[in-house]
Amino acid sequence: MMTLRPDIDDGDGRTADLGYVLGRDWWGxxxxxxxGRKVLxxxxxxxxxxxxxxDVKHDNHRSAAVLRRLGFTxxxxxxxxxxxxxxxVLVRRFVLVLRAPRPAP
Structure with missing residues:
Protein backbone atom coordinates (compact mmCIF):
# COMPACT_ATOMS: atom_id res chain seq x y z
CA MET A 1 0.00 0.00 0.00
CA MET A 2 1.28 3.46 -0.88
CA THR A 3 -0.37 6.78 0.00
CA LEU A 4 0.10 10.48 -0.68
CA ARG A 5 -1.27 12.78 2.01
CA PRO A 6 -1.34 16.57 1.60
CA ASP A 7 1.05 18.28 4.00
CA ILE A 8 -1.02 20.82 5.90
CA ASP A 9 2.11 22.51 7.28
CA ASP A 10 3.35 23.33 3.79
CA GLY A 11 1.04 26.29 3.29
CA ASP A 12 1.00 26.25 -0.50
CA GLY A 13 -0.74 22.92 -1.10
CA ARG A 14 2.04 21.63 -3.31
CA THR A 15 3.70 19.19 -0.89
CA ALA A 16 2.50 15.75 0.14
CA ASP A 17 3.77 13.06 2.50
CA LEU A 18 4.45 9.65 1.01
CA GLY A 19 3.66 6.63 3.13
CA TYR A 20 3.93 2.96 2.31
CA VAL A 21 3.86 -0.49 3.79
CA LEU A 22 4.75 -3.82 2.24
CA GLY A 23 4.24 -7.27 3.72
CA ARG A 24 7.46 -8.95 4.82
CA ASP A 25 6.97 -11.81 2.33
CA TRP A 26 7.30 -9.25 -0.49
CA TRP A 27 10.46 -7.46 0.70
CA GLY A 28 13.52 -7.39 -1.54
CA GLY A 36 6.95 4.55 -5.87
CA ARG A 37 8.01 5.44 -9.40
CA LYS A 38 4.41 5.23 -10.59
CA VAL A 39 3.09 7.27 -7.65
CA LEU A 40 5.69 9.97 -8.26
CA ASP A 55 9.68 9.60 7.02
CA VAL A 56 11.23 6.26 7.89
CA LYS A 57 12.03 4.84 11.30
CA HIS A 58 15.66 5.73 12.05
CA ASP A 59 16.86 2.12 11.80
CA ASN A 60 14.85 1.11 8.70
CA HIS A 61 17.74 1.11 6.25
CA ARG A 62 15.86 -0.83 3.56
CA SER A 63 13.08 1.75 3.41
CA ALA A 64 15.65 4.55 3.31
CA ALA A 65 17.29 2.76 0.36
CA VAL A 66 13.93 2.69 -1.48
CA LEU A 67 13.59 6.45 -1.05
CA ARG A 68 17.14 7.07 -2.25
CA ARG A 69 16.50 4.94 -5.37
CA LEU A 70 13.47 7.15 -6.03
CA GLY A 71 15.65 10.28 -5.85
CA PHE A 72 14.83 11.47 -2.32
CA THR A 73 17.45 13.25 -0.22
CA VAL A 89 9.73 7.42 17.40
CA LEU A 90 12.92 8.82 15.91
CA VAL A 91 12.51 9.11 12.14
CA ARG A 92 14.71 10.11 9.23
CA ARG A 93 13.11 12.74 6.96
CA PHE A 94 13.49 12.53 3.19
CA VAL A 95 12.39 15.06 0.56
CA LEU A 96 12.09 14.90 -3.23
CA VAL A 97 11.69 18.08 -5.29
CA LEU A 98 9.51 17.31 -8.32
CA ARG A 99 9.49 20.80 -9.82
CA ALA A 100 11.15 24.10 -9.02
CA PRO A 101 9.18 26.58 -6.90
CA ARG A 102 7.20 29.16 -8.81
CA PRO A 103 8.73 32.64 -8.78
CA ALA A 104 7.00 35.21 -6.59
CA PRO A 105 4.69 37.61 -8.50
Whole structure:
Protein backbone atom coordinates (compact mmCIF):
# COMPACT_ATOMS: atom_id res chain seq x y z
CA MET A 1 0.00 0.00 0.00
CA MET A 2 1.28 3.46 -0.88
CA THR A 3 -0.37 6.78 0.00
CA LEU A 4 0.10 10.48 -0.68
CA ARG A 5 -1.27 12.78 2.01
CA PRO A 6 -1.34 16.57 1.60
CA ASP A 7 1.05 18.28 4.00
CA ILE A 8 -1.02 20.82 5.90
CA ASP A 9 2.11 22.51 7.28
CA ASP A 10 3.35 23.33 3.79
CA GLY A 11 1.04 26.29 3.29
CA ASP A 12 1.00 26.25 -0.50
CA GLY A 13 -0.74 22.92 -1.10
CA ARG A 14 2.04 21.63 -3.31
CA THR A 15 3.70 19.19 -0.89
CA ALA A 16 2.50 15.75 0.14
CA ASP A 17 3.77 13.06 2.50
CA LEU A 18 4.45 9.65 1.01
CA GLY A 19 3.66 6.63 3.13
CA TYR A 20 3.93 2.96 2.31
CA VAL A 21 3.86 -0.49 3.79
CA LEU A 22 4.75 -3.82 2.24
CA GLY A 23 4.24 -7.27 3.72
CA ARG A 24 7.46 -8.95 4.82
CA ASP A 25 6.97 -11.81 2.33
CA TRP A 26 7.30 -9.25 -0.49
CA TRP A 27 10.46 -7.46 0.70
CA GLY A 28 13.52 -7.39 -1.54
CA UNK A 29 11.64 -7.77 -4.83
CA UNK A 30 11.68 -4.15 -6.01
CA UNK A 31 7.93 -3.75 -5.50
CA UNK A 32 8.12 -0.62 -3.32
CA UNK A 33 10.53 1.07 -5.74
CA UNK A 34 8.38 0.21 -8.78
CA UNK A 35 5.19 1.40 -7.07
CA GLY A 36 6.95 4.55 -5.87
CA ARG A 37 8.01 5.44 -9.40
CA LYS A 38 4.41 5.23 -10.59
CA VAL A 39 3.09 7.27 -7.65
CA LEU A 40 5.69 9.97 -8.26
CA UNK A 41 4.65 10.30 -11.92
CA UNK A 42 1.04 10.82 -10.82
CA UNK A 43 2.15 13.28 -8.11
CA UNK A 44 4.11 15.36 -10.60
CA UNK A 45 1.98 15.13 -13.75
CA UNK A 46 -1.58 14.85 -12.49
CA UNK A 47 -1.51 16.38 -9.02
CA UNK A 48 1.07 19.08 -9.90
CA UNK A 49 2.88 18.60 -6.60
CA UNK A 50 6.20 20.37 -6.17
CA UNK A 51 7.62 18.26 -3.34
CA UNK A 52 7.12 14.88 -1.71
CA UNK A 53 8.33 14.17 1.83
CA UNK A 54 8.63 10.82 3.59
CA ASP A 55 9.68 9.60 7.02
CA VAL A 56 11.23 6.26 7.89
CA LYS A 57 12.03 4.84 11.30
CA HIS A 58 15.66 5.73 12.05
CA ASP A 59 16.86 2.12 11.80
CA ASN A 60 14.85 1.11 8.70
CA HIS A 61 17.74 1.11 6.25
CA ARG A 62 15.86 -0.83 3.56
CA SER A 63 13.08 1.75 3.41
CA ALA A 64 15.65 4.55 3.31
CA ALA A 65 17.29 2.76 0.36
CA VAL A 66 13.93 2.69 -1.48
CA LEU A 67 13.59 6.45 -1.05
CA ARG A 68 17.14 7.07 -2.25
CA ARG A 69 16.50 4.94 -5.37
CA LEU A 70 13.47 7.15 -6.03
CA GLY A 71 15.65 10.28 -5.85
CA PHE A 72 14.83 11.47 -2.32
CA THR A 73 17.45 13.25 -0.22
CA UNK A 74 17.71 12.80 3.53
CA UNK A 75 17.20 16.14 5.26
CA UNK A 76 17.46 15.24 8.94
CA UNK A 77 15.98 13.43 11.90
CA UNK A 78 13.08 14.26 14.17
CA UNK A 79 10.69 12.75 16.67
CA UNK A 80 7.29 11.88 15.24
CA UNK A 81 4.12 10.39 16.64
CA UNK A 82 3.68 7.07 14.86
CA UNK A 83 0.60 5.16 16.03
CA UNK A 84 1.70 1.93 14.32
CA UNK A 85 4.85 2.01 16.47
CA UNK A 86 3.03 2.84 19.70
CA UNK A 87 3.96 6.50 20.13
CA UNK A 88 6.88 8.82 19.49
CA VAL A 89 9.73 7.42 17.40
CA LEU A 90 12.92 8.82 15.91
CA VAL A 91 12.51 9.11 12.14
CA ARG A 92 14.71 10.11 9.23
CA ARG A 93 13.11 12.74 6.96
CA PHE A 94 13.49 12.53 3.19
CA VAL A 95 12.39 15.06 0.56
CA LEU A 96 12.09 14.90 -3.23
CA VAL A 97 11.69 18.08 -5.29
CA LEU A 98 9.51 17.31 -8.32
CA ARG A 99 9.49 20.80 -9.82
CA ALA A 100 11.15 24.10 -9.02
CA PRO A 101 9.18 26.58 -6.90
CA ARG A 102 7.20 29.16 -8.81
CA PRO A 103 8.73 32.64 -8.78
CA ALA A 104 7.00 35.21 -6.59
CA PRO A 105 4.69 37.61 -8.50
Missing amino acids: RGIATAA VVARDQLALARIAA ETGRRMKYWPARGGM
